[in-house]
Amino acid sequence: xxxxxxxxxxxxxxxxxxxxxxxxxxxxxxxxxxxxxxxxxxxxxxxxxxxxxxxxxxxxxxxxxxxxxxxxxxxxxxxxxxxxxxxxxxxxxxxxxxxxxxxxxxxxxxxxxxxxxxxxxxxxxxxxxxxxxxxxxxxxxxxxxxxxxxxxxxxxxxxxxxxxxxxxxxxxxxxxxxxxxxxxxxxxxxxxxxxxxxxxxxxxxxxxxxxxxxxxxxxxxxxxxxxxxxxxxxxxxxxxxxxxxxxxxxxxxxxxxxxxxxxxxxxxxxxxxxxxxxxxxxxxxxxxxxxxxxxxxxxxxxxxxxxxxxxxxxxxxxxxxxxxxxxxxxxx
Ligand code: B12
Numbered sequence: 001x002x003x004x005x006x007x008x009x010x011x012x013x014x015x016x017x018x019x020x021x022x023x024x025x026x027x028x029x030x031x032x033x034x035x036x037x038x039x040x041x042x043x044x045x046x047x048x049x050x051x052x053x054x055x056x057x058x059x060x061x062x063x064x065x066x067x068x069x070x071x072x073x074x075x076x077x078x079x080x081x082x083x084x085x086x087x088x089x090x091x092x093x094x095x096x097x098x099x100x101x102x103x104x105x106x107x108x109x110x111x112x113x114x115x116x117x118x119x120x121x122x123x124x125x126x127x128x129x130x131x132x133x134x135x136x137x138x139x140x141x142x143x144x145x146x147x148x149x150x151x152x153x154x155x156x157x158x159x160x161x162x163x164x165x166x167x168x169x170x171x172x173x174x175x176x177x178x179x180x181x182x183x184x185x186x187x188x189x190x191x192x193x194x195x196x197x198x199x200x201x202x203x204x205x206x207x208x209x210x211x212x213x214x215x216x217x218x219x220x221x222x223x224x225x226x227x228x229x230x231x232x233x234x235x236x237x238x239x240x241x242x243x244x245x246x247x248x249x250x251x252x253x254x255x256x257x258x259x260x261x262x263x264x265x266x267x268x269x270x271x272x273x274x275x276x277x278x279x280x281x282x283x284x285x286x287x288x289x290x291x292x293x294x295x296x297x298x299x300x301x302x303x304x305x306x307x308x309x310x311x312x313x314x315x316x317x318x319x320x321x322x323x324x325x326x327x328x329x330x331x332x
Pocket of ligand 1 (some may be wrong): 105106178196198199266
């Protein structure tokens with residue numbers, strides 16, 4: 001029987017990365033590998049659950065950004081060790097693993113690439129920041145039979161769309177995944193993906209299964225694009241954030257300041273992406289999450305409502321943008 005990670009080991013690992021104990025966290029992972037725990041089990045039973053808690057602890061303000069970054073960095077170290085312990089597969093078509101341009105969660109891609117490799121599927125992992133142009137240039141000579149495209153932040157969905165388009169244009173099918181595609185992958189279809197998987201294990205099953213296509217046709221066009229409203233909001237990013245910040249009228253103090261500034265930047269991006277996808281749920285789900293983050297920092301939701309009113313005033317000339325702002329305002 002394969003050895004699985006237990007609750008105690010999960011708690012210990014979280015504790016170690018949470019107190020930045022690199023040596024002990026590395027030796028825990030090394031020990032588990034030596035005991036014969038599979039790479040896949042370590043990824044799905046230890047690293048991924050720990051990263052989720054790390055994120056939640058940042059969101060609730062329990063951990064500082066620095067503590068969250070350090071813990072995540074150590075989790076990346078574990079992924080590297082697991083990858084190094086997996087034999088290099090051969091003979092199967094290669095999968096190019098990457099994340100949507102605009103999304104910096106490259107660790108999720110490296111977790112997927114490592115798991116695929118453990119299943120005997122060879123991968124080329126592209127770093128975050130790789131865009132559609134670079135993907136278009138490298139794909140034809142890569143020997144890739146598929147692209148596995150991750151997206152953690154819905155704000156990067158336009159980047160995902162551009163990457164799907166170039167891959168499908170050269171006949172390479174694209175499997176997508178990650179929370180940025182929404183609950184049950186609701187935005188996977190609109191970006192033109194050939195498939196969506198809820199987790200890395202099922203991604204591997206799909207890619208190795210008989211139903212995964214060997215070629216792809218070009219992605220269907222999005223009827224409502226190009227979209228002037230989406231471009232208009234994007235162009236006003238800086239003035240909108242400035243107006244929102246002053247409307248929030250929260251006393252200047254760290255760390256709330258940067259949380260709000262970063263949050264409002266993401267709010268503008270989420271609004272623009274709602275227009276891009278023609279689905280205001282992107283903006284509404286972001287607003288629910290951000291309200292929660294602010295509440296944990298004792299900032300009332302009325303402050304965010306005030307920022308959204310300021311956005312609406314600045315965007316009076318973009319009628320499609322005011323509807324999601326008004327809807328979000330009703331639950332703030
Ligand atoms: C580490 C981390 C970062 C690091 C990333 C470093 C790196 N090298 O990756 C840094 C510091 C850069 C970062 C930045 C930000 N982050 Co961050 N981050 C995280 C954290 C803690 C871990 C991410 C991770 O690797 N998860 C592990 C993966 C494997 O889990 P998963 O995404 O659920 O993936 C599973 C499936 O979705 C699927 N899957 C994933 N990818 C793919 C791909 C394919 C092709 C397939 C088929 C399947 C698949 O398989 C996985 C498991 O089986 C998460 C917490 C969390 N819950 O994940 C927050 C989190 C994702 N971040 C968050 C936020 C808000 C941000 C920032 C906006 C913060 C800021 N104010 O600047 C920025 C955004 C930057 C950007 N534009 O991308 C939020 C997102 C909230 C939301 N609802 O939008 C989270 C959820 C934290 C939280 N609890 O609030 N982050």
